Amino acid sequence: MKICVFGASGYVGASVYDKLKQTESTVVGTYLNEPILFDDLYELDVNEPETFSNFFKSEKPDVVVWSVMSGPNEHKLTDQGLMHLLTHLTPQTKLIYISSDFVFSQGNGPYSEEDPLSHLPDDHSFSNYTNAKVKAEKLITKEFSNYVILRAGPIYGENAIGKLDERTDKLSYHLSSNQPIEYRDDLVRTFVHIDDLTNVIEEMVFNDVTGTYHVGPEHEQTLYRFMKVAAHKIGYDETLLSKSTTQEEVDAEIPKNTALKTDKIKTVTKQQFR
Ligand SMILES: NC(=O)c1ccc[n+]([C@@H]2O[C@H](COP(=O)([O-])OP(=O)(O)OC[C@H]3O[C@@H](n4cnc5c(N)ncnc54)[C@H](OP(=O)(O)O)[C@@H]3O)[C@@H](O)[C@H]2O)c1
Secondary structure (H helix, E strand, C coil): CEEEEECCCCHHHHHHHHHHHCCCCEEEEEECCCCCCCCCCEECCCCCHHHHHHHHHHHCCCEEEECCCCHHHHHHHHHHHHHHHHHHCCCCCEEEEEEEHHHECCCECCECCCCCCECCCCCCCCHHHHHHHHHHHHHHHHHCCCEEEEEECCEECECCCCCECHHHHHHHHHHHCCCCEEECCCCEECCEEHHHHHHHHHHHHHCCCCEEEECCCCCCEEHHHHHHHHHHHCCCCHHHEEECCCCCCHHHCCCCECCECCHHHHCCCCCCCC
């Protein structure tokens, strides 16, 4: 079996690539910008139609893990990169697409897989990412059946090459220099550990499960509570953390509760979420 991980230099992609490399399958991965994290990755801009097509036709993967992300250019990644991919997939190729809890941008979770997705107004600071993810899911589910969409809330922990998620990294930077830091206690999320997500992706590569699943533990947490525990785990003084008092601008409000109901995934995976 041949597996292709697009975005193998990213936080999630690197863990997935590293894990799949330890199996007996042939695994290829792509990066866009240096540094090159693994010697054998291919440089590829998925938004370039010709190079994408040449790469895909020469590799002919049986399974694709799509782990690319580009915050401000997420729309381009869906309208161009993902569209290039979708035009090349055969019915036999399995697509594993990593989506986000932000497809539920109304923020009145917890949400189940069947709940309707929502858009943000174009001038909202998260609209590019959120609306691109919603569009991507709709494109995939409309055209294909051999797919797995995994919706994740914030992903945390050290990945396979020792990189921490950005939130914990920032926390560690502040606390190591004894600087106080504030977190919102009104943002509710389902936080998922990178190793748990990576294990699920590996299972999905090799099984014949398809459909849309929420990944993560049963419990949800506020950002403040989660970061407090994170500070304790990395051995810093958690008293430097406090609840944020910053007022949001009404038109730019961050979705409050995007927690995910995660019962469905338990029926198809042996993974126990921490
Ligand atoms: N991190 C989270 O908390 C979180 C939460 C929910 C869902 N997700 C989803 O998980 C997936 C992976 O996220 P991540 O945190 O691993 O992101 P990341 O660390 O930013 O990695 C993004 C990857 O995409 C690649 N990339 C960006 N633009 C590209 C292009 N035009 N052509 C080819 N490759 C391109 C990057 O390549 P270079 O590094 O070489 O530039 C990198 O490998 C995304 O779908 C994201 O929406 C993440």
